[in-house]
């Protein structure tokens with residue numbers, strides 16, 4: 001069970017961070033905004049620590065925007081109705097298997113402006129969170145079977161993304177252009193990238209910070 005918890009937690013965070021950097025390589029101006037925030041809040045003499053993340057609203061918005069477009073579990077975990085009920089005028093019989101398609105909710109044009117555009121700014125100064133109360137953004141699910149690891153998951157995503165952006169300048173390899181970057185996903189129980197991201201990470205902090 002512990003192995004499952006560790007594997008589930010680390011894989012989900014790594015997939016999310018890979019999507020975040022891929023989306024940013026498609027829209028390089030976002031790197032500049034993230035770098036501005038990191039330089040202002042952290043400076044160039046140290047790495048980002050977990051306690052810093054509350055002071056990094058733009059990094060938080062990048063994480064949320066990535067989870068909106070690329071939820072790790074696009075259909076959550078299936079539910080079974082325990083009694084007959086009605087949802088939005090539809091009769092649902094007891095014992096029906098119900099799937100909540102958070103992937104589609106995250107791209108619903110009646111809920112989101114320009115839903116297919118990666119735009120972290122949409123979360124700036126908004127209270128919308130990933131704690132299962134804002135039904136338009138449910139990357140960790142909601143209710144009694146919501147992800148119990150979400151406080152850890154969100155912190156791992158924020159801290160690792162912040163450090164990867166703080167410590168490195170990101171580029172596409174060789175002559176590759178942002179148009180060449182493949183954004184296809186494998187659609188199943190989870191949604192990893194079909195083609196793993198290949199990118200060049202160039203250190204940008206003082207060299208002694210990379211020594212241990």
Ligand code: HEM
Nearest residue numbers: 009012013072073076077139140141142145146147149153
């Ligand atoms: C990026 C990080 C993570 C994401 C996006 C994520 C997402 C999810 C989602 C969507 C569910 C299903 C919730 C539902 O159907 O309402 C789930 C369930 C679960 N997650 Fe996570 N998770 C993450 C990290 C973690 C971590 C770090 C742990 C443990 C340390 C964990 C343990 C679990 C467990 C045990 C369940 C099953 C809960 C149940 O069925 O009652 N997850 N997760």
